[in-house]
Amino acid sequence: MIQASDKESSRQCVALCLISVWLGGLVAPALALTVALDVGHSLAHPGAISARGVPEFAFNRALAVVVQHALEKQGFQVRLIGAQGDMDDLRSRTRAAAGADVFLSVHHDSVQPRYLETWVPGGIPHRFSDRFSGFSLFVSRSNPALSTSLTCASRLGTTLRRAGFVPSEHHAAPIPGENRPFADRANGVHYFDDLVVLKTATQPALLLEAGIIVNRTDEVSLQDPATREKIAGAITTALQACLTGTPGHALP
Ligand SMILES: [Zn+2]
DSSP states (O other): OHHHHHHHHHHHHHHHHHHHHHHHHHHHHHTSOEEEEEEOSOSSSOOOBOTTSOBHHHHHHHHHHHHHHHHHHTTOEEEEESTTSOOOOHHHHHHHTTTOSEEEEEEEEOOOGGGOEEEOGGGOOEEEOOSOOSBEEEEOTTSTTHHHHHHHHHHHHHHHHHTTOOBOOGGGSSSTTOOOOEEEGGGTEEEOTTOHHHHHOSSOEEEEEEEETTSHHHHHHHTSHHHHHHHHHHHHHHHHHHHHTOSOOOOO
């Protein structure tokens, strides 16, 4: 009896152990954090045009691919949204992000038309402004997870600053088209409540303007693979920290 019982429980144990190993294999990948990485704009509506005539969408896509690789290297799952350039409906972007742990929209910045001047590099006239430089971050108070959105944005501002980048404050200027209040001035974070992708996202959401592509110096730097790697590293560090509750604080 005892022997039979032992054999029985041993058989049960083997079965249970196999099930738990199988379940472990299923559960482990699901624990990886998923980043919905949104490539701002599209081929039809490419956003800002750089000081040398390159559309913002090309900058956004090139940076997003580098960010994707950096995140995946650190164990994140990445859902790249809009990389084909055919996503013109903003709400379809946040629908595509359903179930992700965070939504990050990648953009490059311009300035108000009043600041733009004309130059003629290579015989072709282009608009530029060297007046402002640096990154900006946005969160929406209409997003259902404002607190984590803001924590992630502040952390990203901090990791970008530690990597040598500087926030631009031009979106806070009291002029038409700007007036975006600071959520965390030191780390370059603003409130922009009506940004469609931020307010319709069902998870924490932030939008990064990585730099100002109508600035002639910044445009060149933002195309440098080393700059993109630095930005991608800052994003990876910040998202790891804010999504896993890693100790540490945003820089004051
Ligand atoms: Zn944009």
